[in-house]
Amino acid sequence: MISSRTADFRLTLIHPCVGRRSGMTxxxxxxxxxxxxxAMLAAFTPDDVELRFYDDRLETIPFDEPTDLVAISVETYTAKRAYQIASEYRVRGVPVVMGGFHATLCAAEVAEYCDSLVIGEAEELFPALIEDYRQGRPKAVYQSDTRPSHLGFSPDRSIFVGKRYLPISLVEFSRGCKFVCDFCAIQSAYDASHRCRPVENVIEEVKRIKKRGRMIFFIDDNLTSNMDAAKQLMRQLIPLKIRWVSQCDISVAYDQEALELMKRSGCQGVLVGFESLDRSTLKAMNKGFNMMQGGPVEAIANFQHHGLRLYGTFIFGNDHDTEATFRETLHFAVDHGLFIAAFNHITPFPGTPLYQRLEQEGRLLYSRWWLDDAYRYGEVPFRPKNIEPAELARLCIETRKAFYSWKGISQRILHPVNHRDPWMLVNYLAINLMHQFDVSNRDGLPLGNEDWEGHLIKTDKQLYVA
Ligand code: SF4
Incomplete structure (x- = not known):
């Protein structure tokens, strides 16, 4: 996609995929x-810059198309593919700038694969960075020392035109989270802080993008981290008559006013990280608050009583987990009529307390799993206490298969919250069948593209991070 902007400076934005098996189309x-x-970077790109955007998941990147600068946002799972893409451009003499979560949490590593590194939130630094490249005086590191003072932005969605994405509109109200769960890369990257956009700004954006029959997904890490701000947003969403979903912590289930506002403002369901049903496991991961008041059982009942569906996420391989943990969790998820659920092994993301602990205990199976050629998506990259790594991975898949089996889908559809509204019933079937298909589709995926024949270009530079 090439923007209608024409100028003497051309910027290419790339969204890397996780990886591709040989021949995968x-x-x-x-x-x-x-x-x-x-889309956020596009919004902060000066108008006189010619802009292109390629999504590596959907299209072939035209590496030979002339451009003056490439910008890539890097996450841990996409790091290897991002380095492959960067190498393709750098071998052609095009400079590459990288930012994103992984760049913030693993700055020294990412700096090896790019010309400029952005640490922290990139948006406010981006116009100055582009100007530096224009003037031929780029810096090796651009660092945001504080959270941006101004979250009054709206993404430039014109870059998505002509690309086939899932029919759901993403909006960001806030970033970060006040909690400190030990496995969470978000709290590590944002240092357990949370910032909101002005509500009126978000409402304007929602008005602009809302479409009949299309769900809005507030992609906040934790929409209710600041409950008062979340309630203000919900109050102003009521007249817009939209349908929305988001991610919340469990405490919202014990706030009657918040639940009513969610229902009245069109909330259809929320993702809640239940993680584990075991109190000691939750405590060990700094998520003991999940057992507040009536714990997950009462929380689910409260949500469902207000017509809110649940996307429950669970993680396995904790020190107290055994094979029985999977059976108990599966029964819990089915018996309580979760709309959808995720059953994954814990992933030690670099920069998190969990990663440091497993490293200190000598339990990591790869020095950097996200770059290792032998590592595959879904593989357990550490040694759990009570289960073999391969068995842990297998049990996660089996649990997913059982949950998304025809039996699992038909058992959960019986819960009134999943079938009462015809529109959501259609969504229930479509989303569950999509997950049923993807259960076996993504495990074993290589990180990076298996067919890539280039060589990773590394820069031998000392990184100074203030
Ligand atoms: S509540 Fe969720 S977003 Fe917040 S720190 Fe815990 S896992 Fe991360």
Whole structure:
């Protein structure tokens, strides 16, 4: 996609995929949502810059197309593919700038694969960075020392035109989270801080993008981290008559006013990280608050009583987990009529307390799993206490298969919250079948493209990070 802007400076934004098996043509469907990070950068790109955007999940990147600068947002799972893409451009003499979560948490590593590194939130630094490249005086590191003072932005979605994403519109109200769960890369990257956009700004954006029959997904890490701000947003969403979903912590289930506002403002469901049903496991991961008041059982009942569906996420391989943990969790998820659920092994993301602990205990199976050629998506990159790594991975898949089996889908559809509204019933079937297909589709995926024949270009530079 090339923007209508014409200028003497050309910028190419790239969204990398996780990886591709040899010969793989179609990408994982459940992963095809509009990526907001490049749209945010597009919004902060000066008008006199010619802009292109390529989504590596959907299209072939034309590496030979002339451009003056490439910008890539890097996450841990996409790091290897991002380095492959960067090498393709750098071998052609095009400079590459990288930012994103992984660049913030693993700055020294990412700096090796790019010409400029952005640490922290990139948007406010981006216009100055482009100007530096224009003037031929780029810096090796651009660092945002504080959270941006101004979150009054709206992404430039014109970059998505002509690309086929899932029919759901993504909006960001806030970033970060006040909690400190030990496995969470978000709290590590944002240092357990949380910032909101002005409500009126978000409402304007929602008004602009809302479409009949299309869900809005507030992609906040935790929409209710600041409950008062979340309530203000919900109050102003009521007249817009939209349908929306988001991610929340469990405490919202015990706030009667918040639940009513969610229902009245069109909330259809929320993702809640239940993680584990075991109190000691939750405590060990700094998520003991999940057992507040009536714990997950009462929380789910409260949500469902207000017509809110649940996307429950669970993680396995904790020190107290055994094979029985999977059976208990599966029964819990089915018996309580979760709309959808994720059953994954814990992933030690670099920069998190969990990663440091497993490293200190000598339990990491790879020095950097996200770059290792032998590592595959879904593989357990550490040694759990009570289960073999391969067995842990297998049990996660089996649990997913059982949950998304025809039996699992038909058992959960019986819960009134999943079938009462015909529109959501259609969504229930479509989303569950999509997950059923993807259960076996994504495990074993290589990180990076298996067919890539280039060489990773590394820069031998000392990184000074203030
Ligand atoms: S509540 Fe969620 S977003 Fe917040 S720190 Fe815990 S896992 Fe991360």
């Amino acid at each position: 179609k990408y994982i469907r459940t992963w095809k949502m509009e990526p907001l990070p490049p």
